[in-house]
Amino acid sequence: SYHFTPGGAMLESGAHALGCTVFRGGTGQTEQQLEAMIDLRPDGYVGTPSFLKIILEKADERRLTVPSLRKALLSGEAVPASFRDALGGRGIRAHQVYATADVGSIAYESDAREGLIVDEGVLVEIVRAGTGDPVAAGEVGEVVVTLLRNRDYPLIRFGTGDLSAIVPSSLSAASPCGRTNMRIKGWMGRADQTTKVKGMFVHPSQVAAIVARHPGIAKARLVVDNPKGADTMTLHVEVSDGDSSPREAIVASIREVTKLRGEVTIRAPGELANDGKVIDDVRRYD
CATH class of the missing domain: 3.40.50.980 (Rossmann fold)
Structure with missing residues (x-):
């Protein structure tokens, strides 16, 4: 299914x-x-x-x-x-x-649990998002992948949009499990405002599509959180005076557009920050 x-x-x-x-x-x-x-x-x-x-x-x-x-x-x-x-x-x-x-397996975890071991069939770089310049080991950047073995589907320096970091010790010592390839810290978020919720990508364009269905929404911001370890989405919306869009209709639009459940919070005009953010991922993975 x-x-x-x-x-x-x-x-x-x-x-x-x-x-x-x-x-x-x-x-x-x-x-x-x-x-x-x-x-x-x-x-x-x-x-x-x-x-x-x-x-x-x-x-x-x-x-x-x-x-x-x-x-x-x-x-x-x-x-x-x-x-x-x-x-x-x-x-x-x-x-x-x-x-x-696009790539398939990029990195995997062993019983040592000291980072994810880069797959032997790919070359992984961690770069500064927007520039493509490699960052220092341990610094968080975008994961860029080159396929080494698939001649039928060549990908060179494919930007995944995901954030991660190289485990510095993996550049000079093997993993305790014996694997010698470079290790990364795993998925640490997105380089752009696109995010993943319950394994599904959620894009700023989808938030725009939801807003377009309800002319009374003047401004919107989707906040993604994980209280108690479970992902949640809440669409904070500023509505125009006299707007008649029922909250239930906006909730239904969230489900139809993103294929995920979400809640709606009504905000007063001018209450949302003017910082250009459409999706605000505030999840913590402590």
Whole structure:
């Protein structure tokens, strides 16, 4: 049910190559998927951390367990240390993989958990966004990738728009697991105002599309947060005097345009900051 999501197809083909039996999942129908996991007894989960969290919380709510689940490969979002610890408390060993639809696998985590090891099939640079100039090891910049092995789909210095940083020690010493390639710190946000929520990109143009549906909105800012470890979206809007756009209609527009749930907060004219921000990602991953 991940339909048009390229990452789902990529990971499924890899799982089949390893001889795994794959049960396709995806957002929605959480209870049915939980029941299927209990019946089919998978020992691994591959997907976003947020959806795994939803499934496990639903199991807790129904006082059910998925005792067969012992491994998780997480991607599409940042993985907070608190969530990894929570999975460990359930007996689930989790690892991250950083990938994009254009490139495929870029970096992956080993049991050493000292950064993500750059895949052998790509060359990764960390550059200053907007200039393309490499930054010093440890400094946060945009991830730029060159494919080394795919002659049918050449990509040279492809800007992912994602932020990360080189783990300085990886330039002079191997990982404790024995891997010698460079390591990066994983996904640390976006270089532009585009962001990811529950594994889905949200663009400033989508906020503009929502505003265009409601002429009474004079100004808008989408705030993305993660209280209690769960991603949330709230569209803060300044409305014109006499605007009759019901809050429910704006909420429905958010869902239709972004395919994600969001809330709406009405602000007084002139209350939103005049700083050019359309999307404000205030999530913390402590």
